[in-house]
Amino acid sequence: MSQYYTxxxxxxxxxxxxxxxxxxxxxxxxxxxxxxxxxxxxxQLGAIEALxxxxxxxxxxxxxxxxxxxxxxxxLSLESDVLKERIGYQLEIRTLLAALRYRDAGGxxxxxxxxxxxxxxxxxxxxxxxxxxxxxxxxxxxKIARYLKENRPGHADKLLDQMLxxxxxxxxxxxxxxxxxxxxxxxxxGVVSRYLSADPDAALIxxxxxxxxxxxxxxxxxxxNQESLNR
Amino acid sequence: xxxxxxxxxxxMALGAIGSIIGCAIAGQAACGALLETETGHGRYIxxxxxxxSQAIYGIVVMFAxxxxxxxxNAPGLAAIGLLCGLALLFSAAHQGRACxxxxxxxxxxxxxFGMSLAPAAIVEGFAVFAFIFALVISAGVPA
Numbered sequence: 227m228s229q230y231y232t233x234x235x236x237x238x239x240x241x242x243x244x245x246x247x248x249x250x251x252x253x254x255x256x257x258x259x260x261x262x263x264x265x266x267x268x269x270q271l272g273a274i275e276a277l278x279x280x281x282x283x284x285x286x287x288x289x290x291x292x293x294x295x296x297x298x299x300x301x302l303s304l305e306s307d308v309l310k311e312r313i314g315y316q317l318e319i320r321t322l323l324a325a326l327r328y329r330d331a332g333g334x335x336x337x338x339x340x341x342x343x344x345x346x347x348x349x350x351x352x353x354x355x356x357x358x359x360x361x362x363x364x365x366x367x368x369k370i371a372r373y374l375k376e377n378r379p380g381h382a383d384k385l386l387d388q389m390l391x392x393x394x395x396x397x398x399x400x401x402x403x404x405x406x407x408x409x410x411x412x413x414x415x416g417v418v419s420r421y422l423s424a425d426p427d428a429a430l431i432x433x434x435x436x437x438x439x440x441x442x443x444x445x446x447x448x449x450x451n452q453e454s455l456n457r
Numbered sequence: 458x459x460x461x462x463x464x465x466x467x468x469m470a471l472g473a474i475g476s477i478i479g480c481a482i483a484g485q486a487a488c489g490a491l492l493e494t495e496t497g498h499g500r501y502i503x504x505x506x507x508x509x510s511q512a513i514y515g516i517v518v519m520f521a522x523x524x525x526x527x528x529x530n531a532p533g534l535a536a537i538g539l540l541c542g543l544a545l546l547f548s549a550a551h552q553g554r555a556c557x558x559x560x561x562x563x564x565x566x567x568x569x570f571g572m573s574l575a576p577a578a579i580v581e582g583f584a585v586f587a588f589i590f591a592l593v594i595s596a597g598v599p600a
Contacts, residue, residue: 231482231486232486233489234489234561235488235493235564236489237489237493239564259492
């Protein structure tokens, strides 16, 4: 319990996703700070990250039912109810988006769809409605679905990351100095990392910065300037 | 009689326990902030010492209550001493949390340093209430 005070105040502020230009702390430095956690907490954090940011190469080898079973058993191994809820929410969004894509790909039989969470049976019961009858209470996800339909996966990813970032941010602030807050921070860090690696504008700025700093370290830029003067 | 003695030493002991908890919490937060910031280290350490005042209030109340313990004054000493001590304990422990939160936010935005201390100052205010009224009431306990 006591180490969470030191750990959380030692972590740099993660700005709002839109304003993020680079990660305020590298993975290496983050892991060095996280070494303050106990072994149990580290194991829990590892399981949480594996659930939140799954390895898609592993998932693609499994059937839907196996994936859902793996999620359920992994969630059961978590101690924190708060984190179970937050991760469950993310898995529910993934279920909803998977249902939309499955249906758009020609899936006519809702009974064949396997999903996770509270919305699973609701989705099956409203399979033939435009957004499974969830337009009213999930407008943001509906927007993501629209982007996917318009073949704009970049925008869909961006909006999904913003939703998840906010969800984790509020959870972190509600739970003060606790393991839940640490886990939410690490997950937010992961969301920012994914967002930045997928953002072409940020990548361009980063590329320019790195190029500029490298050029400044060499005499190459002076040679170029000299050459242009000679001409 | 034993409760009377507990009431006599209670404000000091409970206040000190609260200060230990509060200063430890705020101190741990300050240590974390030292890792993350380049400047302003002094004020983080300063804030982490804020919950120590409750131990001082406890000492003053103990001296105010200090008298020969008799069957007549033992219940009064116990009531004032233990209740005041509990108030000091809780206020110090929770002030430590408020200080930790202040350190955490002022690390991100140093310009709100003063404002972020308001919750800790309000908690201090309640500790002062408990302290002052314990002194006032102690005058009525028979010597």
